[in-house]
Amino acid sequence: MRIPWEVTSLKSFRIVVLVVVSLFLLGLPLFTGQFVSYLMLTFFAYAITVVGFNLLFGYTGLLSFGHALFMAVGAYTAAFLTSKFSILYMEVILVASVIVASILAALIGAICVRYIKIYFAMLTLAFGMLFYTFLLKFYYLTGGDEGMRVLRPYLLGFNFSEVPKMEFLTGSYYVYMFVILAILMFVMWKIISSPFGLCLKAIRDNPEKAEYLGVSVRKYRWYAFVISAAYAAIGGALLAPAIGQVDPGLTYWTHSGTLVFMTLLGGFENFFGPLIGGVVYIFLQDKIMSLTAYWRFIFGGILAFIVIAAPGGIAGMISSLARRRKS
Amino acid sequence: MILSAQDLHKHYGEFCALGGVSFQINEGEFVSVIGPNGAGKTTLINVLTGLLKPNQGKVFFKDMEITGIGPERLSKLGLARSFQLVNIFPNFTVLEFLMVAIVSRLGKGKNFFSSLLRDQEVTGEALEVAKLFGLDEKKHMLTKNLPQGDKKMLDVASAFALHPEVILLDEPTSGVSTSDKNKIMETLVSASKKIGIKSIIQVEHDMDIVFSYSDRIIALHQGKILADATPEKIEKDEEVVCTVVGQKECFKIFSSILSRET
């Protein structure tokens, strides 16, 4: 069926596509194996994280090389609450992660947003690594490099401990995560289409001019920083039960690099770009890792290619193809 | 008195950009700052608008000291500026560009959740400002694709959209053909009346424009004020005219004075 390109810009067409894709994703575990569903689970967690990350990177223009810190905060909060305090309500864990991450982000952000570009990137890297060293060295608290266990949480108050692990993960947990992802994406959409979102984009495009138009650049960057940290914390907290164990590697700077990679791969200028990047990265990494131990080399090459030839990422390539078809 | 500079000094190492500049601007005045390149005009605007801190001296807005408070606080107090080298948001449409100023002025910048496009107040006003400046035909065009003159206009329009009491324009008609210059000036004057801007300070090189529109002219030379008077008095001041304005203009002005006196 040939779709006339004018239709693709119709709002209703887009909503239809969105609904179709969502239904497809929801039903995925029904017709694919457990392994694919499990990968999708990790994708949902990363999707939430990179959508939040892109608020900071794509929409506000700040590259953080320490964003995985907040993902780790969320994951470790989940680990702490479930294994050390036996608090198993997922909703409590999520709220706690957001609170802890927001406080941390408020403090760290207050320092970091006074700087831009390289300095911001390296400061955030330093903070991420600071947390890494802390997690590693204070092993009586955090389990050191072995990390901590994450127990299975209750979803909406329901206890699933009788259900076998994979069935739980690819069944109820899968749906739970998907719903949260959908809600958070809706919230992010509202944020970027709001006056606040406009100001962020202005700051990205020309911070000096934005300042002259009365936009407090530092303050708004700070807000964006805290919001994106909260998203990362939720992503981390949701990821933790799925992988069952959290370790300091979650905040190592190369993990932050992975977040950047996903965002860039999918396209940072597009709202759905980071999602595309996340799913491609996860499945590609799985595929390549099974073929060779040197996946970093290949991914480095891909990153280099994107930076040089396709900075708009996959989404960028699709839209320039679409533009060429139109004319 | 609405804006005053007191003994402003600014040097970059050995080089002295401003060497003791003082003046006062009153409500309702249209003041032009003239001077050859390197006289310190842009530095003066940067100091007046708080982008640069002077080494010495103060700037006052009404009775409040505003030396070096920075552009953001300045705009909230009621001072706006436009830029000599076009300062734009390249990836914004014309409307979005104007909306930034309006959103900021109305204090809606912290609205995380409301839809911008459905905000009639903001979008409506953006359209009005675009119309005022002749940009409404191009309202959905990306700023980076606009012709140079329109980019300039947009920069100025966004400053106007802040509804400032005083506006500083850094060479608003530079890079524009002579025939368009008057059009631009007329647009500026009528827009400022509509919006209620009390005083305009502009840096300008085109002497015809300067003499036609200004209530007062401040002539800057090598960081110091050479003269600060009405156009009529300046015209007759040979020193000013020939130092600041240059030989060609010198000749033009004297020949026009001569033709008027005959």
Next chain:
Amino acid sequence: MIETILNILFSGVFNASTLFLVAAGLQVVFGVQKVFNLACGSFYALGAYVGITVVKGLVAGGLPTPLFIFPLIAAGLLLGFIGPIFERGLIKFVYDRDETFQLLLTFAIVMMIEDIIKFIWGTSPQTTGGIDMVYGQLNVLGATVPVYNLIVIGCSFAIAILIGYILLNTRFGRIIRATADKREMSEALGINMTWVYVKVFTLGTILGTLGGALVIPAGAAVSEMGVELIVLAFAVVVIGGLGSMKGAFVGALAVGVLKSIAISTFPELEMLTIYIIVIVVLVIKPQGLFGGGRV
């Protein structure tokens, strides 16, 4: 008491010497091309691994052990000539792009080199087997210093002076300073920027690989060494100021000695202290001691 202080000082200055080389490479590339090369740490790592291979191979093949330092330095210097491959092959495409993208490209290079190292040398740590001890140790007021360390310190110092001389007195040096200051003017004056960029990047790479080669006899090569070094190099640049050679010197001394102090007083928290210092410096004086420009 004195021995402890002297020990700390000597090991600090030793750290500083190799750090200085890498930082100098960073600074010169940043000063001219305005690219912050995250991969400087990777070149450092490469220099270390190649150094080990060359030295072990030659010694096994009959080279008298005390002469090992010559092929080591040669290896470090020559390896640096892979620089143009990266510069022409990848970096040149992003000179006019946003700093963010330049940073990301160098990050991609870090990833690739890390796997190259893994591919060639595997994942277990490599050493020269203590060959640096062949020069013996010196006893200074109770503190013991390996003579090798003193040699390295001497080399770095000599290189620092050489760099200073080049920058101030040669045509190449003047070109570096001019383009670091005002790029468009240099281009307008007819200087062939492409050639300058290649040469400067090569210089930066050589300094990195040499640093790695020189440091390795005193330690072990592990696959994370490049990744860890970049944070230290960044600390040097933050303290000394981005783009300043003097800053690289002073910053390297500061970080080297601080690291040494941290290792001896809080061995568990060594890196923690470094990160905290970086953050503190960035907050108090972001331009560093000698740097300029907006942050």
